Amino acid sequence: MQNLSQVLASSAVEDSLQTVLIQTTDTCVAISDVLKQGSLAGILGMAGNENVQGEEQKKLDVISNDMLKDALLACPEVRAIASEEEEDIVPANTKGEYLIAFDPLDGSSNIDINAMVGTIFSIYRQTGDNPATEQDFLIPGKEQVAAGYVLYGPSSMLVLSTGNGVNMFTLDPKTNTFLLTEEGVTIQPETQEFAINMSNQRFWSESIQNYVNDLVKGKEGNRNKNFNMRWVAAMVGDVHRILCRGGIFIYPWDNKDPSKPGKLRLMYEANPMAMLLEQAGGKAYTHTDRILDIQPNAIHQRVAVILGAANEVDKCLSY
Incomplete structure (x- = not known):
């Protein structure tokens, strides 16, 4: 070894x-x-x-x-x-x-x-x-x-x-x-598992609320399959789970604190995790942009994050 x-x-x-x-x-x-x-x-x-x-x-x-x-x-x-x-x-x-x-x-x-x-x-x-x-x-x-x-x-x-x-x-x-x-970790493009802090739901945009509501409805909703929710409350833990068995991690834009519409730091969290996810075949975006394309404007800049299984990230962004 x-x-x-x-x-x-x-x-x-x-x-x-x-x-x-x-x-x-x-x-x-x-x-x-x-x-x-x-x-x-x-x-x-x-x-x-x-x-x-x-x-x-x-x-x-x-x-x-x-x-x-x-x-x-x-x-x-x-x-x-x-x-x-x-x-x-x-x-x-x-x-x-x-x-x-x-x-x-x-x-x-x-x-x-x-x-x-x-x-x-x-x-x-x-x-x-x-x-x-x-x-x-x-x-x-x-x-x-x-x-x-x-x-x-x-x-x-x-x-x-x-x-x-x-x-x-x-x-x-x-x-x-x-x-x-x-060696050579890969993420399957489809998933039935998501990670998000549901306690902030009332502060999300209508589009993210609609997306998560459809996940929660499962087979009875228009997604036609059941989803499980997992939340470690540490990005490193949630991303590790995705790399091990798939899933999607979302920390969306919200209006809880107008001075911090994004929670996670671009330089210390979003960028390194986005590189890992893309290298494993997944995707990593804000609600509008590929994370790895963002031109930083400050070392402590915050962004929204949607990353994980490629097809599920696309589905989330389609909302």
Whole structure:
């Protein structure tokens, strides 16, 4: 069974990108170890401050962000980082070749109940003679050279694409290495499973309400088949389920908070997940645009997200 380093080398991934990926995933192994300690290490609960998104931070949000930040800033190949937990980008090595955007702990509201959380990352290749700026990060997602996430669940799993399909790796606790356990992940175009936060239904557009109502009606409605609903409350968990057994994940535009019509962050969540989904044969859109084509206007930009099985995404967009 091949480990991550062997898979990257055999896939002809550039040495410099291999270094960045190994540094990132090794840090995720360390985060996994911290998570396993839970309340024994006094890491649960609130940190007592808010992040740049205006969300109250968990202690582990801060811990995981600092771990990734410190590790990546020390990597000579990294030019700069952008984190969901940081107000501004953080320049690293001017001569570095890669920009990394990450959500250090997606689904952190699940921490205190011992449910799924994960780290999501997105990597771009970009060089320059001057220290990196926010403008350097404003690159469409289709320019990503790698994207992935590490899911911290019953077993810790790495899901990764370097632009040539999607592979899944499982962390071997005996060696603390990621071993390839599924190669060439694909998503079937049809599905009977959807993920959406139904508590926000009253804030959705009429078209999305009509679409979800038709899913709920099942065989008795005009879709002529029954659907199951699943909701992990962590994008990383819901996307992982889709990559494993299909489905559609929707976090639509809504009017709950006029200042945040989109919930998920383009740079840290939507772009990397869109790359993974497309590489596996699925689709990823906002209510109007292919996510990977969006020209970002800020590192903390939010968007609506509809991603998953290709035919079901098309059906949702048809509404």
